[in-house]
Amino acid sequence: MRLKFLLPAIYILFLLLPIYWLLNMSFKTTNEILGAFTLWPRNFTFDNYRKIFTDPTWYWGYINSLIYVLMNTVLSVLVALPAAYAFSRYRFLGDKHLFFWLLSNRMAPPAVFALPFLQLYSAVGLFDTHIAVALAHTLFNVPLAVWILEGFMSGVPKELDETAYVDGYSFWGFFLKIFIPTIAAGVGVACFFCFMFSWVELLLAKTLTSVEAKPIAATMTRTASTSGYELGLLAAAGVLTIVPGAFVIYFVRNYIAKGFALGRV
Amino acid sequence: MAKILVDNVRHSYFAEPKGEEDWALKKITLECEDGGAYALLGPSGCGKTTLLNLISGLLRPTEGRIYFDGKDATEASPEQRNIAQVFQFPVIYDTMTIYDNLAFPLRNRRLGEAEVDQRVREIARMLELDTILKRRASGLTADGKQKISLGRGLVRTDVNVIMFDEPLTVIDPHLKWQLRSKLKELHHRIRRTMIYVTHDQTEALTFADQVVVMKDGEIVQIGTPIELFERPRHTFVGHFIGSPGMNLLPCEIKSATAYVAGKAVKTLKSRRESGDHLELGVRPEFVSFAEEGIPVDVTKVADAGRFRIVETRYNGNAIKLLVAEGRDIPSGKAHVSFDPEHTQIYQNGWMIE
Amino acid sequence: MNKTFNHKGWLFVLPVVVLVAFNAIIPLMTVVNFSVQESFGDNVFFWSGMQWFEQVLHSDRFHAALLRQLLFTAIVLAIEVPLGLAIALAMPRRGPWVSVCLVLMALPLLIPWNVVGAMWNIFALPDLGLLGRLINGIGFHYNYTRQPLGAWFTVVLMDVWHWTSLVALLCYAGLVAIPDAYYQAAKIDGARPWAVFRYIQLPKLKHVLTIAILLRFMDSFMIYTEVVVLTGGGPGNATTFLSIDLVKMALGQFDLGPAAAMSIVYFLIILFLSWLFYTLMMQKEET
Numbered sequence: 001m002r003l004k005f006l007l008p009a010i011y012i013l014f015l016l017l018p019i020y021w022l023l024n025m026s027f028k029t030t031n032e033i034l035g036a037f038t039l040w041p042r043n044f045t046f047d048n049y050r051k052i053f054t055d056p057t058w059y060w061g062y063i064n065s066l067i068y069v070l071m072n073t074v075l076s077v078l079v080a081l082p083a084a085y086a087f088s089r090y091r092f093l094g095d096k097h098l099f100f101w102l103l104s105n106r107m108a109p110p111a112v113f114a115l116p117f118l119q120l121y122s123a124v125g126l127f128d129t130h131i132a133v134a135l136a137h138t139l140f141n142v143p144l145a146v147w148i149l150e151g152f153m154s155g156v157p158k159e160l161d162e163t164a165y166v167d168g169y170s171f172w173g174f175f176l177k178i179f180i181p182t183i184a185a186g187v188g189v190a191c192f193f194c195f196m197f198s199w200v201e202l203l204l205a206k207t208l209t210s211v212e213a214k215p216i217a218a219t220m221t222r223t224a225s226t227s228g229y230e231l232g233l234l235a236a237a238g239v240l241t242i243v244p245g246a247f248v249i250y251f252v253r254n255y256i257a258k259g260f261a262l263g264r265v
Numbered sequence: 266m267a268k269i270l271v272d273n274v275r276h277s278y279f280a281e282p283k284g285e286e287d288w289a290l291k292k293i294t295l296e297c298e299d300g301g302a303y304a305l306l307g308p309s310g311c312g313k314t315t316l317l318n319l320i321s322g323l324l325r326p327t328e329g330r331i332y333f334d335g336k337d338a339t340e341a342s343p344e345q346r347n348i349a350q351v352f353q354f355p356v357i358y359d360t361m362t363i364y365d366n367l368a369f370p371l372r373n374r375r376l377g378e379a380e381v382d383q384r385v386r387e388i389a390r391m392l393e394l395d396t397i398l399k400r401r402a403s404g405l406t407a408d409g410k411q412k413i414s415l416g417r418g419l420v421r422t423d424v425n426v427i428m429f430d431e432p433l434t435v436i437d438p439h440l441k442w443q444l445r446s447k448l449k450e451l452h453h454r455i456r457r458t459m460i461y462v463t464h465d466q467t468e469a470l471t472f473a474d475q476v477v478v479m480k481d482g483e484i485v486q487i488g489t490p491i492e493l494f495e496r497p498r499h500t501f502v503g504h505f506i507g508s509p510g511m512n513l514l515p516c517e518i519k520s521a522t523a524y525v526a527g528k529a530v531k532t533l534k535s536r537r538e539s540g541d542h543l544e545l546g547v548r549p550e551f552v553s554f555a556e557e558g559i560p561v562d563v564t565k566v567a568d569a570g571r572f573r574i575v576e577t578r579y580n581g582n583a584i585k586l587l588v589a590e591g592r593d594i595p596s597g598k599a600h601v602s603f604d605p606e607h608t609q610i611y612q613n614g615w616m617i618e
Numbered sequence: 619m620n621k622t623f624n625h626k627g628w629l630f631v632l633p634v635v636v637l638v639a640f641n642a643i644i645p646l647m648t649v650v651n652f653s654v655q656e657s658f659g660d661n662v663f664f665w666s667g668m669q670w671f672e673q674v675l676h677s678d679r680f681h682a683a684l685l686r687q688l689l690f691t692a693i694v695l696a697i698e699v700p701l702g703l704a705i706a707l708a709m710p711r712r713g714p715w716v717s718v719c720l721v722l723m724a725l726p727l728l729i730p731w732n733v734v735g736a737m738w739n740i741f742a743l744p745d746l747g748l749l750g751r752l753i754n755g756i757g758f759h760y761n762y763t764r765q766p767l768g769a770w771f772t773v774v775l776m777d778v779w780h781w782t783s784l785v786a787l788l789c790y791a792g793l794v795a796i797p798d799a800y801y802q803a804a805k806i807d808g809a810r811p812w813a814v815f816r817y818i819q820l821p822k823l824k825h826v827l828t829i830a831i832l833l834r835f836m837d838s839f840m841i842y843t844e845v846v847v848l849t850g851g852g853p854g855n856a857t858t859f860l861s862i863d864l865v866k867m868a869l870g871q872f873d874l875g876p877a878a879a880m881s882i883v884y885f886l887i888i889l890f891l892s893w894l895f896y897t898l899m900m901q902k903e904e905t
Contacts, residue, residue, distance in 0.1 A: 005715075007708040011701075011782075012722050018779060019725055021748055022737045037746050079633040086630035091621040098631065100896065103832065105642050107888040109840045109861050109881060115874075116645035139641035142634055144833070148788075151825030155795055157354055159407055159435035185791040192724070192787070200730050202843070220730060231736065238733035245728030246721055253720045256791050257711065323802050343806045356803040358817045369817075373808035417807060 019242075025235035033231045048236035058237070061216035064130065065199065066244055068213065071134035073194040076141040077149075080190065084149035085175070089158065099150075102143035114207045121208050130213045133205050137198045144197065145190045152186025153179075188255025195248045199241070216241065267334040267347075267425035267458065269297040269320060274329030276315055282327075289315045291482040293329075297426070300456040302449075304473035306463060308505070312482040313462045314430055320460065321348045321428050333425060349418025350428040354435060355410030359403040363394055366402045367416045374421070388419045391451065407435045408444055415448075419455070426458040433468060441468075448472060466506050478502050494548070495607060498616045503546050509574060512552065514582050516545040516610065523610060526580040528559050531605040544611045549574065551604035552586035554595060558602035559584070566594055577601065653878035670879035680880070682855070683863035684887075690770075690859055691838045694777050698834055701778070702785025703827070707819070709790055720790075723783040735847025738776045742848075762849065766856035769849050773857050776844060781837070785830045792826030793819060828899045832892055839888050860884055 025033050026048055028041040036042070052058040086092070087099055117136060118127070126132040160182065164174040180187060205215040220237050249256075276290040285291070290312045297303050305313040318324040320331065322343035330339045338346050358366050367385045376384075389395040392412045402413055411432055418427045429448075433441050449472055452459055463469050469476050470490040478485045478493065478501070485499045497503035503511030516525045523530050525545055532545070561577035561584060572587045575594055579601075586601060588594055610617045653670055674680055709719050726734075744750040744761045753760040762768040796819065804814050842861035845851065851858035851866070858866070864884065868877035 004708045005710065008705050008710075008719055008723075011705050011786075012719065015722065015726055015779065015783070017748070018737055018741050021741045022729075022733075025737065025740065033740060034746065037748075037751060039748070075637075079637060082630040083634040086627035089621055090624040090627035090630075092623070092625050092627035095627065098635070100893065102634070102638060103892070103896075104889055105638055106833075106836050107840075107892060108646075108885045109842065109864060113645045113649065116648035117641075119648070120641075120644050135637070136641055138637045142638055146634060147829050148826075151792070151829055152795055154825055155792075155822060157435075159354055163434055183795065185795045189787060189791040193784075196724075196727050199728065202730060202732065216730075220732065231740065234733060234736055238729055238737065241730055241733070242725055242728045245724065249724040250717065250721050253717050256720060256787070257716045257794055321806070323805075343802070344808050348806065350802065350806055352799045352803065354797070354799065356799050360817060360821045369809070370807040373810070373813070414803070417803075 022235050022238055025231060026239045028232050028235075030231045030233075033235075045232075048232045049240075051233060052236055052240060057214070057219055058216075061214060061219040062240065062244075064209075064213050065205070065215040068130040068133040068137070068205070068215070069195055069198045071130060072137045072141060072198045073191055075134060076138055076145045076194045077187065077191055079138075080142055080145035080149055081180075081187075084146050084153055085179075087146065087150045088153035089161070099146075102146055105143050106140045110203050114203055117204060118207050127208060128210045128212045132208045133213065133215065134198075136204045136208055137201060140201075141194045141197055145194055148190040148193065149183065149186050152183040156182050184255040185257070188252035191252050192249050192256070196245060199245060268299045269295075269426060269458065270332040270335075271295040271316070271320065272330045272332060274316075274319060274326045274331065276312075276319060276324065276327045276329075288327075289482055290319070290326075293482075293484055295477065295484065295487070297458055297460065300458055302452050302459045302461070302472060302474045304461045304463060304469035304476045305479060306466060306469040306476050306505075307479035307485075308464055310481075311479040313464075313479050315482075316479070317350075317428050317430055317460060317462045320426070321350050322346045323350075347421070347423050347425045348428060349421065349424050349426075350430065351411060351414045351418065351432045353431045355407055355414055357402045357405075357410050357413050359401075361402055362399055363389075363402050363405070363413060364398040366413050367394075367398075367420050370417050370421050384420045384422070388416050391419070391454070392416050392447070408437065408440045411436065411444065415451075419451070424457060426460060429459065429461040429463075431463050432461075433463075433465075445471060466508075470506070478505065480505075496616075497546070497609075500544060500546060500611050500614045503548070503611075507548055507550075509549055509585050511546045511548045512584050513611070514545045514579075514584070516543050518543060518610070525559065526582070530559070530603060530608065532608045532610055542613045544614075545608060546611055546616075547603045547608040549585040549587045551607040552584060552601050553604075554586070554588070555600050555602035558600040561599055561601055563594065563596055563599055649878050649881060651878075652874040653882050655875060670875045671883065673876060674880045674883055679863065679867075680883075683858055683860050686856075686858065687839060687860040690773070690841075690857075691835060693774055694781075694838045695831065695834055697774070697778050698782045698785050699827070699831055702782050702830065703789050703823075705782070705786040706789035706793055707815070709786075711794065720787070723786060725783075726780050727783055729780075731843040732847050734776065734780055735844040738772065738779075738844075739848050742772045742776075764853055766853060769853060769857050773845055773848060776848060777838065777841070780844065781834060785834065788826050788830045789823060792823045796822045824899065828896065831899075832896065835895065836888055836892065 024038075024040065027044050027046070028038075029043060029045055029047070032038065032041065032043060087095060121127050121132045121136065126135070156179070160178070161174065164178050169178065202218075202220075206218045209215060209218065216237065220234065271293055274290060274293045275288055277288045279287045282288055293312075293316060295316075305316060307313050315324065319326050322338070322341055322345070326339065330337055332338060333341075333346055343350075358369065361369070364385060367388060368381050371381045371384060385398070386395060389398055392415065394409070394412060394416065402410070405413070414432075415427075418424060433444060436444055445468060448459075448461075452472075461469070461472050470493075474489065475487060476490055476493055477487045478499075480499075480501050486493060486497065486502045488496070488498075493502055493506050497506065497511060500511070500513055504513065514525045516523050516530070518524070523532050523543075523545055530545060559579055561579045563575060563577050565576040567574045567576070570590075572589050573594065575586050575588055577584050577586070577599070584601060654668070705723075710716055729737075741747040742749045742762050744754050750760065750762075760768050760771075762772040800818050800822075801814065804818055809817070840861055841859060842865065845857055845859060846862055846865075849857045851862045855863075861884075864877060864880050867880065868874070
C-alpha cells in the first residue's frame with residue numbers, strides 16, 4: 001500500500017465511525033440508546049426498520065422524496081448545461097453580474113422564505129405536488145450546477161470547439177458527442193451535488209407539501225414531536241436515507257473519475 | 266542526438282488482448298537515423314500516436330524493445346530518454362511568464378541561471394519570441410503557445426529526439442504554413458532527430474525526409490516523399506497520398522500481360538504471376554489522353570487551378586487524370602494511356618515487384 | 619479564454635434565469651416588504667422604514683452572534699479546504715478502490731441534517747456516546763453540554779465530518795479533469811511533484827476551489843439544523859450562531875419585521891463577503 005493512501009484511509013475511517021454509531025442506534029430501542037453505552041445493541045431489534053417498511057407514511061415519504069429529487073436533478077443539470085456553456089464561451093451584456101446573481105440565491109437563510117414560498121406556490125396552484133418542490137429546489141441547485149459546470153467547461157480549451165467544427169461537426173453534434181464527454185467529471189459531480197442538496201433539504205420540502213407529495217423530511221421531523229424523541233426510529237430513517245444517494249454516486253462514479261486525453265488518436 | 270530502433274514492438278491497451286483488433290500496434294520495426302526528420306502518417310486510429318508515445322516513453326510496449334543508440338531504453342522514463350514532445354493542444358504553464366516557461370526544463374535540471382538565461386534567449390530569438398519574454402504565457406494565441414512548447418524542447422541541449430503529435434491541429438490555417446516552414450528551417454539548423462505525427466499528407470510530405478505510412482497498427486511503407494509518390498508499395502499508400510489518389514482498376518494477368526477488362530495494358534515489368542485480387546494502379550498524374558489505348562467516356566471535369574481533374578469511366582471503373590490548363594479536353598468518347606513506368610500491379614493490396 | 623461577443627448567450631441562459639428568478643424575486647419582495655413594515659396583528663401593517671434595520675444593527679445580541687459566526691466559519695474553512703484538497707490529491711485515480719473511496723466519502727453528505735445533529739448529539743455524550751467516552755477515556759474532561767469549549771469542539775468536529783467530503787469530491791473531479799498531456803509535459807520537463815502541484819494542479823483547480831470555498835462559506839454561515847439539534851445553541855448561547863439567533867428572535871414575536879430585517883442584513887453580509895472573495899479569486903484571470 002502506497003504511503004499517500006494513508007490519508008484517505010484514515011479520513012474514511014473517521015467518516016465511518018459515526019455512521020457505525022448511527023447503524024448501532026438504528027438497531028436499538030430509544031430507551032437503550034438513552035440508557036446505556038453499548039457498542040452493539042444489547043436488545044437487538046428490527047422494530048425501527050419494520051416500522052419504516054410497513055408504515056405507508058414512512059415509505060411513501062422516501063418515494064415522494066426520490067421523485068421530486070430526481071425531477072429536480074435532471075431539470076437543474078439540463079438547464080444548466082447550455083447556460084454554463086454560454087458563460088464559459090461567450091461574452092454578453094451583463095454576463096458577469098448575472099453569473100454572480102445566480103449564486104447569490106444561495107446566500108439567504110431559508111427560514112424566513114418559507115412563508116412567501118408557500119404563498120407563491122399556492123397561488124400558482126402547485127401546492128402539495130412533487131413538481132412544486134422540484135421547482136423550488138432549482139432556486140439553489142441551478143446556480144450550483146451552472147457554477148460547477150462553468151468551472152469545468154473553462155478548463156477545456158476553446159480550440160477543441162474549433163477543431164470539431166473544422167472536422168465537420170454541427171454545434172449539437174460537437175456538444176453532445178465531444179464536449180460533454182470531455183467534462184464528464186464536472187457533469188458527474190454536478191448531478192451528485194444537485195441530488196444531495198435537494199435530498200437533504202427539509203424546510204421547503206415540508207412547507208410546500210402536505211399529503212400527496214409529503215417527503216421523508218416531514219415524516220422525520222414528526223418523530224421529534226409525538227412521543228418525545230424516537231431516536232431509534234430516527235436513526236433507522238437516517239440509515240435508509242443514505243441508500244439512494246449511495247446509489248447515485250455509485251452510478252456517476254465513472255463520470256467523476258474519468259479524465260480526458262486532450263485530443264484525438 | 267540518437268539513433269532510435271523500435272524492435273518488433275506490439276502494443277495493446279487491453280490487459281488481456283484477445284483478437285487482432287485488440288492490438289493497437291500489430292508488429293512494428295522501425296529505425297530512425299540520428300538527425301533525420303520522420304513523419305508518421307496515417308488516418309485516425311492507425312496507431313501513430315501510440316507509436317509516438319512508445320518511443321517517447323509515455324507508454325511501455327506490451328511486447329518488443331526500444332533502443333536509443335544501441336542501449337535498451339524500454340524501461341526508461343521520458344526524462345531518462347531525453348526526449349521533448351509537442352502536443353496537439355498547446356501545453357504551457359499558464360501562471361508563468363514566457364521566459365519562465367522556457368527556463369523551466371533547464372531549472373529543473375539545476376543549470377546555473379547564467380546558462381539558463383543564455384539558452385532561453387537563444388531559443389527565443391530562433392522562435393521570434395525574444396521581444397515578449399516577460400509576458401504571461403497564458404495571453405498568447407495558439408501558435409504562440411505551440412512555439413513555447415517547442416521552445417521548451419529546444420532549450421535542452423541533451424535532447425535526443427523531438428516528437429510532434431499533430432502540433433498544427435489548432436493553428437489557424439494561414440499560420441500553419443508559417444509554422445511548418447519554421448519547423449523545417451529549425452530542423453536544418455539544429456539537426457536533431459524529429460518525429461512528426463500527422464494525418465495530413467501535406468504536412469508530412471513537406472516536413473519529412475522519410476515518411477512512415479501506417480494503417481491499422483502496421484507500417485505500410487517507409488520512404489521519401491518522392492518514393493511514396495512514384496512507387497507506392499501498397500494500394501493504401503497510393504490512395505492516401507496524392508490528391509486525387511491513385512486510380513485502381515481490377516485486372517487479370519494472362520501470359521505475362523495485364524488486362525483491364527479485356528484491354529491489354531503495358532506495365533512496369535512484365536508479369537508472370539497470375540492470381541486473384543489483382544489490381545492495376547496508376548496515378549492520375551501519369552494518365553493522359555492518347556490516340557489509342559483504353560476507350561473511356563469523359564464524365565466530369567473539375568477545375569483545380571493550375572490543372573483540371575478529369576473523371577472518365579471505362580467498363581464501370583472510374584479513371585481520373587490530370588490535364589494542365591490550356592490543353593483541350595475531349596468530350597464524350599476518348600482514349601487514355603498509362604505511363605508504363607508508373608503503372609504497377611497490386612495483389613491483395615501489395616505491389617508485386 | 620478569449621470569449622467571443624455573442625448575444626446568443628442570452629438565449630442559452632434564459633431557462634436558468636426564468637427558473638431562478640421565479641423562485642427568487644417574488645419571495646424576496648415579500649421579505650423586503652415585511653422588513654419595512656410594522657404590524658400589531660390582524661394583518662394590519664404600518665410603514666416603519668428603517669426602524670427594524672437600525673434595531674438589528676445596533677443590538678449587542680446581533681453583534682455577539684455575528685462574531686461567533688465569523689469565528690466558526692473561519693475555523694471551519696481553515697480546516698475543511700486544505701484537508702479536502704489534500705485528500706483529493708491523495709485519492710487513487712484508477713483501480714477498484716476509486717469506487718469504494720467515492721461512495722464512502724459521499725455518505726456523510728447524504729444524511730439529513732437533523733439526523734446528523736441527532737447522531738452527534740448521542741455520539742458525543744460523555745457517558746452514552748462513543749466519542750464522549752473515548753475522549754474522556756484518554757484523560758480529557760469533556761462534556762459538550764456544559765462546556766462552551768467542548769461545545770465548540772464538537773460542533774466544529776461535526777461540521778468537518780459532515781462537509782469535508784464536499785471539498786474533497788469537487789477537488790477530485792477537478793484534478794481528474796486535468797488532461798494527461800500536462801502531466802506528460804511536466805514529466806518530460808523533469809518537474810518534481812511539488813512543481814507539478816504548484817504550476818499545473820493548483821492553477822487548474824482554481825475554479826473548482828473557488829466554488830468549494832464559496833459553497834462552504836455560505837453554507838457554514840447559514841448553519842442551523844445540525845447545531846440546533848446538537849447543542850440547541852448552548853450551553854447558554856456559546857454556540858448561538860447567526861441563523862439560530864435569527865430564529866430565536868423570530869419565534870414568539872407577532873411581527874415578522876425584525877426577523878425579515880435581520881434576514882436581509884444577514885443576506886447582505888454574505889453577499890458582500892462572497893463578492894469580495896470571488897473578485898479576489900477571479901482577479902488573476904483578467905490580465
